[in-house]
Amino acid sequence: xxxxxxxxxxxxxxxxxxxxxxxxxxxxxxxxxxxxxxxxxxxxxxxxxxxxxxxxxxxxxxxxxxxxxxxxxxxxxxxxxxxxxxxxxxxxxxxxxxxxxxxxxxxxxxx
Amino acid sequence: xxxxxxxxxxxxxxxxxxxxxxxxxxxxxxxxxxxxxxxxxxxxxxxxxxxxxxxxxxxxxxxxxxxxxxxxxxxxxxxxxxxxxxxxxxxxxxxxxxxxxxxxxxxxxxxx
Numbered sequence: 001x002x003x004x005x006x007x008x009x010x011x012x013x014x015x016x017x018x019x020x021x022x023x024x025x026x027x028x029x030x031x032x033x034x035x036x037x038x039x040x041x042x043x044x045x046x047x048x049x050x051x052x053x054x055x056x057x058x059x060x061x062x063x064x065x066x067x068x069x070x071x072x073x074x075x076x077x078x079x080x081x082x083x084x085x086x087x088x089x090x091x092x093x094x095x096x097x098x099x100x101x102x103x104x105x106x107x108x109x110x111x
Numbered sequence: 112x113x114x115x116x117x118x119x120x121x122x123x124x125x126x127x128x129x130x131x132x133x134x135x136x137x138x139x140x141x142x143x144x145x146x147x148x149x150x151x152x153x154x155x156x157x158x159x160x161x162x163x164x165x166x167x168x169x170x171x172x173x174x175x176x177x178x179x180x181x182x183x184x185x186x187x188x189x190x191x192x193x194x195x196x197x198x199x200x201x202x203x204x205x206x207x208x209x210x211x212x213x214x215x216x217x218x219x220x221x222x223x
Contacts, residue, residue: 004154035213040215041215042198042213042215042216043155043198043213043216044213045213090154090155092154099145099157099160100147100155100157101157102153102154102155102156103154104152104153104154105152105153105154
């Protein structure tokens, strides 16, 4: 079975802190994704990566950056966390674009 | 951008068949339609994928008309454990490299 793991299930940070969310997949997938999920808004794509060191902006990249130095690892970075970035963050990977495997999510609270 | 529209919520009873329809008027010619299921506090899980006509697996069926402007996920004989949010996903290349869009999701509640 494909396994996608995220570094934390719950995280509490203060406004202005730099935040790192880590995602690791064990199936040698080329594609990796970061989404955020908010009530009533469904899943919104922040960034995705189709290869090591490659990245593309999704629908809502503002305030976020990403890093993919190794194929199995995709990091989401909040340079200066703000309260409106309080959300559930979901990582996914795929070998084809439409069959994505998701991690359990990280619930981030920024106070 | 291809926009998807789904009902916000649906209710059903155990043992009934449930059909959830997703509208996607601007779907691209080569794009597939995929449905995901999400339980509380978990990431979405792939259910089924199709391009045209009908696809069936052990969990669900997917019906896609010839114009592909909509699709219907069919869950046969639902049980309480099918209570979840269901998302319709279509590919969209108008914004660049394989940009993907999730629908807002349909919250299905199955009652005893």
